[in-house]
Amino acid sequence: MKLLDPAALDCLAALVDEGSFERAAHRLAITQSAVSQRLRALEMQMGQPLVVRSRPLRLTGPGQVLLRYARQLQALRSDVARDLGEHIDIEDRVPIAVNADSLATWVLPALQPLVDDGISLELIVDDQDFTHDWLREGRVLGCVSTLAEALRGCRVTPLCTMRYVAVASPAFVERMIGPRGLSHRHLAQVPFVVFNRKDDAQAQWVERALDLSSPRLLQRYVPSSEAYVQAVERGWGIGVAAWPLVRSRVESGRLQLLRPDVHVPVDLHWHQWKLADAVSAGTARPGLLDRIGAALAAGVPQEGPISMA
Template sequence: MKDLDPAGLDCLAALADDGHFERAARRLSITQSAVSQRLRTLEAQVGQLLVVRSRPLRLTDAGKVLLRFARQLQAMRADVALELGTGSGPDSGQRLPIAVNADSLATWVLPALDPVVQAGASLELVVDDQNFTHDWLRQGAVLGCVSTVSEALRGCRVVPLGSMRYTAVASPAFIAQRLPKGLDRGNFSQVPFLVFNRKDDMQTQWVSRAFGVRSPRLQESFVPSSEAYVRAALMGWGVGVVPLVQVSGLMARGDLVALRPEVELNVKLYWHQWRLGPDGAPPSEGVALLDRIGDALAAGARVALGTARAQRAG
């Protein structure tokens, strides 16, 4: 296969991000017809359809393969820009997409990434449930992800980050009104539980562990924001299953109270990233930007999650 057209790969990535030819053209500062032409040229190079022209657009399996390559090319460009001192900020058009779970984003991820961003990197944070961020990596939509999956994809490496500890909490007023005798096997189904979204099963996991009930049915109230979720618990909307790192201060002040504090869920997290260089190759003079991001996340996790050691593997 001939060398792939970098301009066509940029168009493919923009179409994957924006789902529309017009928005992709605006992102790339070219005409819509130029996007179409570059995509057709790339499709001709590989001899396969890469994009299904639907609303929204979707990538074919071949398109997803090339998208992974396009993302890696973007990451290497961003790293070169930083090495040359030209940066990879908003004006460069080089944003590195990574997927993180909402609870990590609300607690330790931003402080961990701050040194990388302050050094000039431009990131695009994609938020999904920790059990689903890995799908974004597999599809080539992101270059790295924080996930509960421990096994590395082919061509990727994985770093253990540590565990987020979850416990069930409620406000003192809610407990006094709804649970004066505590939460138990006989009353859990009569009280509302806060749920992040329909992918979130932390509440059912916690109830199953606390009371030995398989597939418990709960009264659910959906609050799809980590910060708003904690706020809803403070306001007495229901029982929340939350990361201790997020609410330890509120619990210390008595604003939230743990229900069955001996029952915790430990969610192990891992950082996955594409390998951008050939296996066995010596490291370059500078640390690759994607490696810097991974190192920053591992260091931040050690502090926030109490990880004793985070070793690179995979």
């Protein structure tokens, strides 16, 4: 394969990130015509279309392959600039996908040293069962995922196990559940707060707590980790949330644990593309993705026991 124009690959990545030729041109500080010309030249070199000109723009299969290459090239470029002591271009952002609960609890403090070092991170949020799709499609260079097996061309590092517990406001428990606790008879009238339609933690918890298979639940959707906990505290329903998100509220009495003996374990792993080692040859400094993985592994939460106090 002939050498590919890095500027054309940057255009491809910008088109995916921005969703239009106009916004990609603005990001790259070139004309819209220049973006079109660079993409057309790349497609002619590959002999096939890379982008479906629709709204929103979509990549073809070959386009996804080249996007992965473009992302890796940007990360390697950042590594080279850092090792040479040069300024890192702000456009060489490093996109990684994380789940919302990790972002709301421990990811930001874990990544703070990299941000202080001038690394331009772009955090993409999705359910932990789906973040690896972003990696597979080449939209990100790494992801926090429940997937334990490494994708082709990637390597995986175990991070932690987050425990999801069922909580509700004391007033909600008194009004809707009663002193005997949650049982099968409650499921027809007791609502559960759900993050989004990908979220099945509530069904998993009910299966474990009540020994039910594929339970049907009344659901209220709140697609924000912080707002989710607030909704549960306001009495919107039962929530099944990561223990670090609700621990302080449980210990202060603002939320009440339902069945402290039951929780849903969610194992998290860090996936990253394998980049060439040549850039790091002769230096003890790890590559950028290795640094991100190490920072996340060092910053995972120490959850402590699940209890009322």
